[in-house]
Amino acid sequence: MAAKDYINRLIDGDRRAFDEIYRAYKSVFIGVICKAYPIGAEQALDLYHRALAALYNNVRTGRIGRDGLPDEKLQAYIINTGKWMSLNDYRKRQTPLTFDTDYVMRYDAVVDEESDFEKNEKLAVIRSAVKEMKMPCSKLLYLAIYYEKSHEEIASIMHYANARTVTTQRSRCTQKLIGFLRKRFKELGYEY
């Protein structure tokens, strides 16, 4: 069977590779996770979504480079990430937004890692703030960051006057989010 070369294709900007990965490993992942942990298929599916999101984030930030994760290792990576996330959920810990491939592939080392309480809380606050973002910031930031649309394209989609307006609006949204997070961290007794 020909290699799908998923990771290299993702690096080259082929977003269909992400959907293909989703379909390729879904049943195996859910089967393994449900067998390993006392959770239902719906929860396993949620873990799968999060594991794949983490994979894609690691590709995007360069933590997984070209030829860094061949197809034959991809299944193990995704499953190990899912197991790690499940363990974190159980221990009420936040999985980092990005992490090294070596780390998750040495799953046994993950079990004994110490909790960083401050980092944990901050990650939880960040994830919650992003999830609860309102329009137009939520749509604008998703288009810019996840869908990697140019500011010209975003202006067209969201009916802004021009790309410069999008740039201004994006900056405003980001600053609003940072302001909210700094305020929240302070309330929790943290500095950033």
Place this chain on the structure above:
Amino acid sequence: MNTDHESLNDLIEAAVFERGAITHLETLERKVQRRKLWLRTAIAVAASLIVFSGVGLKLGSDARKVGYAFDPVSGQKGGSQITALMQEREIDQAQDAIVAARQKLSLELANPSSFDPEYMVQLDIDRQELDLLEAVCALRKGQYFRSRRLLKAIAAGGGAFAPEASSLLEQL
């Protein structure tokens, strides 16, 4: 674990990307489930149609066999014309003749030429005979459910042709 210090900007960007990816996958999953449901429904409908058509064909065939195996007795009121048409397999024309005979009978019953009790009984027997011939025509046309309904009514009525109707029902 990677302990690089990440700026708040980097973390926000990573969190937005993560949420975007998860939302995309949730949408993908909903599409997959909708497609599966559509396929399952389409297969169920197709299977039902196949089964229903198959059953319908069999029942129709059974009804025709029973209908043609039965030899209708010619009676008094236009029965010979109707049965002749049935013998020649002109079922539609036979049914038209039954309708015409019923109309004539209704007029006769409404305004009988004689009030002789035996005459009135004969008119009723003629009506019952037309009911039976109508049921046999339905059988010969493969109208399984309609013929069953008509035969049940005749058998339940306990009239002159109830035994024939019961016999035909058993064969169905």
